[in-house]
Amino acid sequence: MKSFFIFLMIIVSFHSLHAQEQPISNELVMSQAEIRLVIQNIVFELDNTYLYPEKTKHLAQRLLAKLNTIGFQNNYNREQFRRDLRSILVKATHDTGFDIIQQKPTITANWAANNTELNNPLDGAVKVEILDNNIGYLRITGDVIFYGAHQVILDAFEFLSDVDAMIIDLRSADEVPISLVQQMVSYFIPADTLIGNVKFNSHLSTLLSLKTQGFDNFKNKFPLYILNSSFVAGEWEFLGYTLKHFDKAVIVGEDTMGFDYFTKSVKISDKLSFKMPYALISHPISNETWGNDGVASDFYAKGDDIFEKAYSLALTQLSEH
Numbered sequence: 001m002k003s004f005f006i007f008l009m010i011i012v013s014f015h016s017l018h019a020q021e022q023p024i025s026n027e028l029v030m031s032q033a034e035i036r037l038v039i040q041n042i043v044f045e046l047d048n049t050y051l052y053p054e055k056t057k058h059l060a061q062r063l064l065a066k067l068n069t070i071g072f073q074n075n076y077n078r079e080q081f082r083r084d085l086r087s088i089l090v091k092a093t094h095d096t097g098f099d100i101i102q103q104k105p106t107i108t109a110n111w112a113a114n115n116t117e118l119n120n121p122l123d124g125a126v127k128v129e130i131l132d133n134n135i136g137y138l139r140i141t142g143d144v145i146f147y148g149a150h151q152v153i154l155d156a157f158e159f160l161s162d163v164d165a166m167i168i169d170l171r172s173a174d175e176v177p178i179s180l181v182q183q184m185v186s187y188f189i190p191a192d193t194l195i196g197n198v199k200f201n202s203h204l205s206t207l208l209s210l211k212t213q214g215f216d217n218f219k220n221k222f223p224l225y226i227l228n229s230s231f232v233a234g235e236w237e238f239l240g241y242t243l244k245h246f247d248k249a250v251i252v253g254e255d256t257m258g259f260d261y262f263t264k265s266v267k268i269s270d271k272l273s274f275k276m277p278y279a280l281i282s283h284p285i286s287n288e289t290w291g292n293d294g295v296a297s298d299f300y301a302k303g304d305d306i307f308e309k310a311y312s313l314a315l316t317q318l319s320e321h
Contacts, residue, residue: 030076034269038100039063041268042085049201051261051277055093063088078271097263097277103270128156135314136163141172149180157187161214165223165314170236171253171306172229178207178262178279181235186210188218188248194284195242207281223317224249225310228297233257238281240295245283250313251297253306260291 030038043060047053082100089098126144129137138156160166168184185195186209196207218224226240226249237256243249261277268274282289301309 028078030078030081034271035076035081036067038085038268038272038274039067041266042274045266045268045274045276049264049266049276049278051199051201051280052093052095053201055095059089059092062092082272095277097259097261097275099275100268101265101273101275103267103273126152126156128159130160130163131167131311133315133318134162134164135311135318136160136166137169138166139169139172140176141174143175144173144180145175145177149177150183153180153183157184157215161217164318165225166218167225167227167307167310167314168239168249169227169307170229170232170239171227173232173236175263176235177264178235178238178281181239182207183210183212184239185242186212187215188222188224188243189246190219195246196238196281196284197287199280199282200278206284222248223314225314226251227306227310228253228256228295229306230254230294231257232295233259234262237290237295238262241283241290244295244298250299250310251295252299252310252313253297253301255296255300256290256294258290258292258294260289 043063046056046060050056085100086098090096125139125141126149127137127139127141129139131137138160144153182195189195189209191209191211193209194206195209198205198207224243226243228240228251232240233256237259240249240251240256244251260280260282262279262281263275264278265273265275280289299309299313
């Protein structure tokens with residue numbers, strides 16, 4: 001048995017050494033043509049989409065010049081290229097919102113058989129449930145950037161349209177388009193209400209609530225509780241911040257991260273996307289944001305106590321009516 005074990009270890013070691021000798025997979029190496037394409041596309045996005053183009057006035061020229069130096073001349077390991085390029089961007093702008101990421105396959109949304117939960121193995125999940133005492137529960141986890149997400153959110157709110165109170169759980173929510181958050185805000189605020197001032201690369205704009213049919217009960221004095229963790233950021237912070245300042249929601253949990261800018265990802269090659277800050281949103285009247293401080297909770301709690309506190313508050317609110 002001992003000799004067999006030694007023999008097995010020799011085989012494993014041989015295969016390990018053999019694997020180390022293999023050339024790096026083509027999937028892990030960027031060609032000179034792809035590097036040039038990626039740099040040129042990033043320069044375009046920095047000039048036309050990035051939120052603070054004044055920070056990158058000279059960066060674009062330096063990146064293009066680097067194409068002609070030894071730095072980007074040879075075939076580049078994809079992960080090393082990602083790290084090096086992000087380091088250059090962050091060092092030049094002092095902005096940590098940049099990233100170079102692998103393209104994800106497109107995900108199509110499909111409701112589960114019980115019509116209460118959407119599962120996506122590569123993205124997030126939207127779960128709806130009606131709890132005791134007719135309290136609706138909407139939980140969002142991971143990224144909600146799959147194809148059909150707007151319809152999924154509409155289906156979720158229609159499922160909860162007759163509840164007497166609602167808990168929206170964002171503690172594990174991650175990336176989401178601002179249009180989907182705008183949609184969710186609009187279920188609780190009358191149509192065409194100014195909900196934010198938005199700064200883009202070269203212009204200012206306004207964000208209005210959308211027209212929604214069949215959710216009038218949510219727009220009145222409806223008990224709504226939003227659960228936050230210290231990891232909630234960006235667009236999801238906008239949801240809590242806006243509904244709180246319109247006196248439409250009570251925030252339960254931890255203060256959020258304080259990222260008042262929004263990011264978006266654009267395709268820069270067949271395999272890579274470029275993530276960058278592209279918009280900054282502020283309160284429609286005060287022009288203030290939740291930057292740095294985050295969205296402050298009305299009732300602080302941690303862990304499992306967050307949900308228990310919100311549920312208790314909902315029960316108390318319902319008993320008073």
